[in-house]
Amino acid sequence: MDYERLKPLLFRLDPETAHHMVAGLLGCAQRFTPLFSLIPGLEEPVRDERLSQELMGLRFDNPVGLAAGFDKNGELIGAMARLGFGFTEVGTVTPRPQPGNPRPRIWRHVKEEALQNAMGFNNDGAEALGKRLKKARPYPIPVGVNIGKNKITPEEKALEDYAACIDTLADLADYLVVNISSPNTPGLRDLQNEAFIAELFAMIKEKTDKPVLLKIAPDMSEASAVTLCVKAVEVGAAGIIATNTSIDYSLVAHPVDRGGISGRPIREKSFAIFEAIAKELFGRALLVSVGGIDSGYEAYRRIKAGASLVQVYTGLIYRGPGLPTLIDRTLLHLLEKDGFSHISEAVGVDRR
Template identity: 45%
Template structure:
């Protein structure tokens, strides 16, 4: 049904307009406690075989929603009710900012991909903290992804991230330092280890007991991926999220600038995951994102060493019950292969 609506109706409208309409509907659902709980009972993962623990946090399943959808922490409970095991909100910046000029979100239907150059549009850390501190009506693991405010110079980036972390870490189940979006000028420079070390060390100190992860780009050279992995282990981070969107355009016809997500990112994202697993073993929690479309992709990422998997573009093309369907199929596959829990699958082919 959703595919018909998407191909016949939604694809004819501006992508960002549809996104904002979706957010409004999800926020409306968020204020209807009974409906939200019913949906959660129907579609959220409840199977014991899917439960998994990562960096001290219990997840009802491995598949979550990547950052970029719920930028202002306005509808994470509704998203959990539709089947995501966790929702990563953000990217949130210390200061509110409008992001880049429109149009800035584009569908590439033939490639099952999206290009975005949103530019961290969000209402700021204080606004997100106010929403996150409210009691949760349904169980949901919430990660908070933080980035650099655009107007802040690179030399002051550490203080900017620390300001966000100080406000948001107390209300997050885990915190993510995003230094890999291609849509904030100079941001990816912070992935260089000599700049990344003091940044992560400062944020980790402020985060306290909140697990801290770093999100990296797929466009890093292999030796730079290794260097970030070594740094994450050395600093005692909880994990690495791999990967963000790519600036590469192999296999797509669009010349729009911005970060490319979806099917064209699948292979590189998997390559980065395998490299990280080889480099770090089980010393870090690896979260794989990029080109995840179906249960086969999730299964492959788990076998390759990911403890958690995230998607975004798959939700756009497959609809609101996408995560719920994958979790159901994943539970059946776990049992079909003779396993008791999803934990037994992780790293089998690493």
Template identity: 45%
Template sequence: MLYERVVRKALFRMHGGDAERVHETTLGVLARVGPALRFGTGVRDEHTAFGVRFPNRVGLAAGMDKDGRALPAWAALGFGFVEVGTVTRHPQPGNPRPRLFRLRESEAIINRMGFNNAGAQALAARLERLGPLRIPLGVSIGKSKVTPVEDAVEDYCASLRALYRHGDYFAVNISSPNTPGLRGLQDREALTELLGELTATATGLARGGTRKPILVKIAPDLTDGAIAELLEVCARYEVSGLIATNTTLGRDGLAASDQVLAGEAGGLSGRPLTERAREVVAFVSKETGGKLPIIGVGGISGPDDARRMIDAGADLLQVYTGFIYRGPGLIREIGKALRA
């Protein structure tokens, strides 16, 4: 409650309400103080999925800490795992600003960041300096904007090669709405080529050992038929799991006061996505007979949302927008509810 009554209000007023500048400032503070923070504020509720053991089932979604600047802090705040990225083979500045918008009454965010990051090699160097983390690390990889769609496969594979030794699992982001042509990689033919090369690359990098898990992150805007086709391709290449879902291009469920911002281009996240994300998780779970591990993400703003996502078939959860609006206390509340 202290966060929502005091801290959030102060943060939202900082820098004249510029959401991206507030994000950068907060991330900078966490990067500086993270190594000094005590570990152990999270709820212990061990869970194993796709061969990885997690201290609890609540993770930080990709996008919050793209370049892995504040990794020790996320562990100290109680997260059971963290996903960095989305990172691309080539460093890129992302789309022009402004590109991040808060829709306060709807507890939502619209972003069109465009995979702004320092590149796969820079992230690999940072992770090398940092050494092993206290919680599992996921790495989300995507296509560089300068890379033509027809060359996307090698772009993804280059990032995988650069970061393979550092990640506990890898998320293949083919569903962001902010990189031209990216969502076309969810189509059967394109996905077949991409997953075929990625899994072959990962198998080679494993050098006879167990291949590290590869997960696919999908959009909430896909039809059930399109998701079913995608799942067939994932099964063919023994993909380890699915992340459902990314942001949506839809604008349903927004408060009247947020309609002015509804016209901003980009992906919508937060509470308006709660029901659709849960529907996708339930559909994937049913289609795969509950055998494919799912990370459920989208509109998780409290313990009830978390329990319902787990009941729908998710093995693990990720939060992003809910964390911005509810603060660190949300992680412990969800952890306690799931353990109970």
């Protein structure tokens, strides 16, 4: 069965229920690998030297990663490697476990191929994630740990939450991501200011040598996004992940009144912010593009604009588990067509 036949059945379920079913199946397959053959639309991962890169001292077999939020608790690292992802990002994790917002908290906008979510960092907490990561080592693919603050932590104590996550998880992370861009934790996006960023990275540099990336929202003006990211790099960020979900509800026909929109409708917004940042920071920091990527063509556009890596979340829901492999195959085709012998020749070609 291909994924297009399964999709209508999954889409009849509440989105969060569907997620748990899929995650459950992937978790079982991870323990008993013959079960992977039962997953509709799964493809053999592409292994091709032309897609492999060494970045931040890590080897990425291909540039397509799983974006944060799908595997919040780090339960599916092996499965994501089998799907063909070149890396995965677990979290967002908070120091203490928390239930997140009441359900329903994920909605589909099927016509627009979008999702809207107001999850609110439901997660098992840093300690539980740490235990799971210890068991998952050695990782089959690079693993990023995306960290945030608990809902009950007041804004003026936010720094302590990021510090606690780093203390517990830095040694287990291949790279870290500070998330100050989720729309679902009240006040979190207010941390997207230069003073906080400076304080944050000063604290981080005291604690770890691991590469730390900053993940930003798509709803700032391009100018403020650029200023913020330049500051982050000046104070020690290894790179930027752009972007998180958007709170521009005009992007879909029937928005819910809370949460952030992802998928196709944020594609251009996300690209525009990414490109503005790349114009300033390409060559000075690692750039990761995420938001509305659901094909090799879109991934290639981000790569040429300056992204060394891309990530997907919503595309996986609409295109299925074959998506990372499909993107890799298309990338190889596009590299060949443009006369590039390795992906590194295409990264940022529009910036040179």
